[in-house]
Amino acid sequence: MKLQVIVTLKKDVLDPQGSAIKNSLSNMGFKNIESLRQGKTFEIIVKEKDEKVALSKAKDMCEKLLANLTIEDYSVKAIKE
Amino acid sequence: MKASVIVFPGSNCDRDVKISLEKFGIKTSMVWHADTKLPKSDLVVLPGGFSYGDYLRCGSIASKSKIMKEVMIHSKKGALVMGICNGFQVLVESQLLPGVLIRNINLKFICKNVTVKVTNNKTNFTSKTKRNSVIEIPIAHNEGNYFASKDIINELEDNNQIVLQYCDASGNITEQSNPNGSIKNIAGIVNKRGNVFGLMPHPERASDELLGGMDGSLIFKSLK
Numbered sequence: 001m002k003l004q005v006i007v008t009l010k011k012d013v014l015d016p017q018g019s020a021i022k023n024s025l026s027n028m029g030f031k032n033i034e035s036l037r038q039g040k041t042f043e044i045i046v047k048e049k050d051e052k053v054a055l056s057k058a059k060d061m062c063e064k065l066l067a068n069l070t071i072e073d074y075s076v077k078a079i080k081e
Numbered sequence: 082m083k084a085s086v087i088v089f090p091g092s093n094c095d096r097d098v099k100i101s102l103e104k105f106g107i108k109t110s111m112v113w114h115a116d117t118k119l120p121k122s123d124l125v126v127l128p129g130g131f132s133y134g135d136y137l138r139c140g141s142i143a144s145k146s147k148i149m150k151e152v153m154i155h156s157k158k159g160a161l162v163m164g165i166c167n168g169f170q171v172l173v174e175s176q177l178l179p180g181v182l183i184r185n186i187n188l189k190f191i192c193k194n195v196t197v198k199v200t201n202n203k204t205n206f207t208s209k210t211k212r213n214s215v216i217e218i219p220i221a222h223n224e225g226n227y228f229a230s231k232d233i234i235n236e237l238e239d240n241n242q243i244v245l246q247y248c249d250a251s252g253n254i255t256e257q258s259n260p261n262g263s264i265k266n267i268a269g270i271v272n273k274r275g276n277v278f279g280l281m282p283h284p285e286r287a288s289d290e291l292l293g294g295m296d297g298s299l300i301f302k303s304l305k
Contacts, residue, residue: 013183013228014183014186014228014262016184016185016186016187016188017184017188020188064145065137065141065142065145066137068138068141068174068181070180070181070228070229070230071181071183071228
């Protein structure tokens with residue numbers, strides 16, 4: 001089963017990279033961008049047929065390594081192919 | 082006193098810190114990250130560098146290495162742990178210290194001498210310094226911007242856990258003297274118990290006249 005994990009900075013954490021990317025896009029002519037936050041995605045393939053079990057494993061991975069919960073939030077979902 | 086310096090793939094200040102420790106009379110052994118036993122040590126040093134190429138988040142992968150389990154046990158006994166630069170990042174990722182070190186506010190790698198104020202000299206790591214004295218030590222990092230929730234910052238202040246703060250040459254803690262955006266100009270903290278110390282400046286790079294300064298040696302002298 002293929003899983004997608006998205007890790008983003010929490011709302012109250014400054015994202016200087018996101019701000020720099022937003023400024024660059026504005027300079028390129030992409031107007032009206034209100035906000036831009038950058039993050040990370042992980043695609044994980046696990047040997048597991050039960051979606052609930054797979055998602056709970058992915059959450060455990062997030063809490064133990066993939067995300068730093070002091071500054072980051074995460075979301076997990078299964079990808080159907 | 083005996084010290085162990087942990088070597089991760091990508092550590093690059095491990096030998097420098099060994100030279101500094103030995104210069105001040107601390108017998109030092111190097112310990113590979115995949116080892117499962119820590120030699121008998123009074124102090125564990127997590128050195129600077131770029132463990133695992135800074136992949137995922139600085140220090141995150143190193144914080145899960147086998148030897149870190151031993152380092153946790155060592156710290157729980159109340160024995161000393163010092164993390165310098167990348168070592169500080171490993172300490173926050175392993176939750177031996179609170180907070181996190183994020184990208185410098187100006188998005189630049191900063192390598193220069195800075196002045197820091199010793200806010201707390203009553204620690205095992207700063208006992209040979211004077212309270213509120215200003216020392217000059219180099220920094221060299223891309224992710225040294227200390228961040229934590231308001232509650233944690235309040236707790237750090239209430240328990241005198243803030244040890245070093247970036248300041249100007251006269252010891253004023255100002256926005257201009259903050260190189261990386263750290264909350265409260267934090268350059269170094271200890272845990273509540275006072276046995277785990279993390280700092281972004283590199284004392285080993287200021288512990289020989291040949292390197293242009295000796296202020297870092299005060300930290301190594303304090304360790305006795």
